[in-house]
Amino acid sequence: MKNLNLKKFLVLLPFLVSLSLSAQKNEVPRFEFAVSVPDPGSHTYHVATRILNWPTDTITLHLPNWMPGYYQMMDYYKGLKNFKVLSGQSFDESRPATWVLTGVKGKAVQLEYDMYTDRTFVANSYVDEDRAYIIPVNSFLYAEGHLKMPITVTVEKSNGWTDVVTGLELVEENAQKAVFRSNHFDDFLDSPLLMGNLKKLPDFQVGGTNHRFWGYNAGEFDEKKLMDDLKSVIEVASGIIGHIPYEEYTFIGIGPGRGGIEHLNSSTVSFDGGQMGSPQAYQRMVNFLSHEYFHHYNVKRIRPFELGPFDYQNGSKTTQLWISEGLTSYYAGIMVRRAGIYSEADFLQEIAAGITQFENNPGKDFQSLIESSFETWHEGPFGTSGKDPNKSISYYVKGPIVGLLMDFGIRQATNNEKSLDDVMRHMYHEYYLKKGRGFTDAEFRNACTFIAGTPLTELFQYVYTPNPLDYDTYLGYAGLELEKKQETRTIRGRDGESTEKVMDVYSLVPVNNPNASQKAILDSWMGKNKVQ
Structure with missing residues (x-):
């Protein structure tokens, strides 16, 4: 019996050796990161990196220049200090945020550096004696043209800290460290870590x-x-x-x-x-938390075509942030109202405050929503950082207003059988689940036409042009109207100076004696059948 097993083994041996050599030749490249905070009082953390099984002689590494979700160039490389290649390969660092290593094929590449932090902000890493907030785009190098591969990060606990939290998949955790993994740099770079008690x-x-x-x-x-x-x-x-x-x-x-x-x-x-x-x-x-939550649908999955794969070096520019941010703001209010946290009066007051802000901005006569979306990289998310803030708007402000009018327009066109909810659901299932890609400007408009059963020509003029908004018509579909009065309010400019300004202040109120159609649209929009 033993001789028979030996003969079988000898017959299989060449195959097993061949299989083993083949597996070695086809080992998948991978990145292994380790993060430690040996001196939190210095506002610095340490990053060690191992790159294994690289298939070519040269590798180009980048540190991202921005964080998806915050559409501004951040220049994270300016905080990177003490870069060293411990495995001996030569490297070129003549370009900002870029390191080109040669002689890496089939060898383990080991490098390390420190990252200095000096700003407590959600789009920046920050370390002190109390916590370490580490965002991957501010911390980890990726290889040009190679985003899909196994990645692990080991977070070494220090300073008496016990907790590490992130959206990454946990591999193991004990009192000394926590290890997480991902299979794609887009997902990995999208997963901040927070460590502390x-x-x-x-x-x-x-x-x-x-x-x-x-x-x-x-x-x-x-x-x-x-x-x-x-x-x-x-x-x-x-x-x-x-x-x-x-x-x-x-x-x-x-x-x-x-x-x-x-x-x-x-x-x-x-x-x-x-x-x-x-x-x-x-x-x-709660509105703020709802906004950030709804983004996992609207922008992370229902996303403009340009927002993925990301251009981490130059920024990913799109004209559709009025959808990604503006409609997310609109749905945050919807969520809070239909959950019964806003009263009807609270909800209408919140919308009226946005209309007041928009209508008192002189930029409404100059800039469209798509221009505001595209120019955010220069003018800032609120349209206040450009050369002339009086000629710009914010998609955070006008976007939800146009979403509201669009919602009522769809409800009116379909006898309240469809709404903007159906558009968002269609975009998610058609482009994220079914096609696995982002949408174009034309595809979003076509989806609105499909759901409404008619071209929403006037409503999309509010997207593409700075035309005045016809509040009376669209709010009237839901039995609502605007009331206006003038008030003197204190306004703080971008220079920090406060001035008094006479403003048109709006209230949004139900009309007296609405008809059956108006009442049905208002009730379903408010979610009255669901709110206790």
């Missing part, structure tokens, strides 16, 4: 999927109420789209501040629960 809020389930919230310096507040309300708004959002694409979702609160950025299965948000003392402040926070 963090507060964990109660998890909740939506559709059988877990949702969690971790925060640094999160403050004192009613944790259960916030989690219950977040669950409600997520139920509204997932009900609109009809699908939950992630295995788990994580809210990552990075501490007090301003701003948030969306990711595929997480969002990083400036969060201070201690600042939610008034009902208005609480509603603003």
Whole structure:
């Protein structure tokens, strides 16, 4: 019996050797990163990198120049210090944010550097004695033309910190380190990490999927109420789209501040629960969190064609941020209202405040939504950083207003059988789930025409031109009207100086004695059949 097994082994040996050699020749290239914070008081963290099984003699490495979701060049390379190639390969670093290594084929490449941080902002890494907020685009090099490959990152715990949270897949964790992995740099670079002694809020389930919230310096507040309300708004959002694409979702609160950025299965948000003392402040926070959450649908998956794969060096420019940001802002309000957190009056007041802001901006007569979207790289997300802020607008402000008018236009055209909800659901299922790609400007417009059953010509003029908005007609479809009065308000300019200005201030109110069609549209839009 033993001789028979030996004969079988000898017969198979050449095949096994050949298989082993073939596997060695075809080993997949991979990146292994390690992050440590040996001296958090210096606001610096250390990155070590191993690159294995590289198939060519030369590799071009880049550090990204911007963070998807924040459409500004960030020049992260300016914080990179002490770059060293430990494995001996020669390298050229004559171009900013670029390192070209030669003699790497089939060899293990080892390099290291430090990253200095000096700004507490959601689109920048930041390290101090209390926490380490590490965003991958600010931290890790990627290889030009090679985004799909195995990637691991080991986060070494230090300074007595016990918690590491991210949207990346956890491989292992103990008291000394946490190891995470990804199979694509677009996903890896989209997954910030927060390390410290963090507060964990109660998890909740939506559709059988877990949702969690971790925060640094999160403050004192009613944790259960916030989690219950977040669950409600997520139920509204997932009900609109009809699908939950992630295995788990994580809210990552990075501490007090301003701003948030969306990711595929997480969002990083400036969060201070201690600042939610008034009902208005609480509603603003839930609206803000709803906005960042809805982005995982609208921009991460329902995305303009230009936003993926990303151009990490030069920026990915699109004319469709009025959809990605403006309609996300619109749906944040919808989510908060239909979840029963906004009253009807709160919701209408929120919309009226946006109309007041837009109508008092002289830039409304000069710049269209698509121009505002494309020029954001020069003028900033709020249109205030360009040469003449009086000739620019913000897609964050006009976008939700046009979304509102478009929603009512579709409802009117279809006898309230369809709405903008159907457009968003169609875009998600047709382009993300079915085609696996982004959409073009024409495809979004065609989807609106398809759902409405008619070209929405006038409404799209509000996108492509600075034409005045016909509030009376479109708001009238839902039995709403604008009331206007003049008030003197204090306005702070971009120079920080405050001035008094007489402004047109708008209120949005229901009409007296609406007809059956108006009442049906208003009730379904408000979600009155669902709100207690």
